Amino acid sequence: MKMGATLEAITKLKEEGLARAIGVCNFNLLMIRHAVEDIGAPIAVHQVEYHPFLSQTPMLDYLRGKGIPMTAYAPLAQGRAAQDPVLARIGEKHSATAAQIAIAWLLDQEQVIAIPKAARPSSQRANLDALNIRLDDHDRAAIAALPKNLRYVDPPFAPNWEAATS
Ligand SMILES: NC(=O)c1ccc[n+]([C@@H]2O[C@H](COP(=O)([O-])OP(=O)(O)OC[C@H]3O[C@@H](n4cnc5c(N)ncnc54)[C@H](OP(=O)(O)O)[C@@H]3O)[C@@H](O)[C@H]2O)c1
Structure with a gap:
């Protein structure tokens, strides 16, 4: 992995006060572990694709253990969440839309x-x-039962997303 020099340079910028915080995105588990544990980069946040149709459980477990927040990009599955019937049904209960339920689920x-x-x-x-919607356990269970393997942002240069997850 060749990220060492880059992260060390960015860390120096932070130390010199030229960067307030360092965030990374689209690291797989091997990469984030390398950045945090081997390089010791002070990662403030990690941004990955995350929405009701894609699990990020191993990444979330790791980041929580290190006290690093995770930013969910494409949180509406690039708009698809707005059309989902399960989310829409939960929304009816809360006088909310399917898209709002997807966001509430993430922020929960x-x-x-x-x-x-x-x-x-x-x-x-x-x-x-x-921000004002409070989901209950029935809502969470229904969302947990949705498919969790739908990744919509996967360019050819993407890392192996599953590396070190099993
Ligand atoms: N780091 C990365 O590699 C990476 C990769 C992808 C995306 N991102 C970032 O993630 C952010 C969001 O991602 P994204 O734009 O790909 O996907 P997204 O936020 O999941 O979906 C955006 C789509 O959802 C629609 N939408 C938003 N709010 C809605 C609502 N309340 N009801 C119905 N539809 C709604 C938008 O429509 P309207 O715009 O017409 O309202 C737009 O078509 C962006 O800032 C993007 O730069 C980062």
Whole structure:
């Protein structure tokens, strides 16, 4: 792995006050462990794809153990969550939309941050309002039963996402 020199250079920028914090994204478990444990980089946050249709349990367990928050990118599965019937049904109970339930589910989890992209002002407002939704155990169980292997951001240069997860 050749990330050492880069992370060391970025760490130096932080030490010199030129960077407030260091975040990384799209690291697999091997990479984040290497960055944190071998290189000792002060990682403030790790950004990965995370939504109701993709599990990030091993990554979350690791990051929580290190006190590093996880940012969920594509938290609406790039808009697909808005059409999901299970999320919509949960939404009816809370007078909310399926997209809002997806965001509420992410924010319900310890050390998870979500960054939905919304161009429409109505979506922006709805996503902020999702902060007020409180899911219950029935809702969480229904979302847990959704498929968890749907990854939508997977370019050819992506790392092996499953490395060291089993
Ligand atoms: N680090 C990385 O490799 C990486 C990779 C992918 C994405 N990201 C970042 O993650 C962020 C979000 O990802 P994303 O844009 O790919 O996917 P996303 O946030 O999951 O989905 C965006 C789509 O959802 C729609 N949407 C937003 N709020 C909605 C609502 N309340 N109801 C219905 N539809 C709603 C948006 O429509 P409108 O815009 O029309 O409202 C847009 O079509 C971005 O900042 C992106 O840069 C990072």
